[in-house]
Amino acid sequence: MKKLAIFGSGTGSNAENICRYFSNSNCVKIAFICTNNKDAFIVSRAKKLEIPIVYTTKNSLNNFTKLRKKLNDYGVDYIILAGFLLKLPVKMVNSYPQKIINLHPSLLPKYGGRGMYGANVHHAVIKNKETESGITIHFVNELYDEGKVIFQKKLVVSVNETVKSLEKKIRLLELEYFPKIIEKILLR
């Protein structure tokens, strides 16, 4: 049995989707959902799904002592970042080599790095008149959005695309592919 911890700071639609995807699995279990934002909708989703919630802060994350203990106590094998907005400390990244997986709403290396999250990404894509965008699923290293790419899926950015419409199209790709790619990595 592989155990996952999902980290998120926002609405948690991907976190919920992953939990539902593996809810009847004999091979994969969600140990807990970790957030740095007590008010985020991901918290309500975790409660509804009856998944334990672990709260962290920027300082506690950087210190990594408490979180390391939680991860060990729950026997977590893989960490999934689904809209987690804090940068992970190097000691955490080094403790889980090729075991931390992030989802990014653009075709990295384009539109990655500091400040490139959520609607900011789609704004930039449209402003630069890109003809395609997509999603990237990658391993996390100590640099923002620069770890080894596992999977990318492209979509066409239409001429009259808006931030909202692009966001919607990207979200559909994320919901379709993220759990499947996680499963592939976990069970390889």
Ligand code: GRF
């Ligand atoms: C997703 O668009 C993901 O690509 C990015 O953060 C967003 C999280 O959305 N890393 P949600 O919290 O899963 O709804």
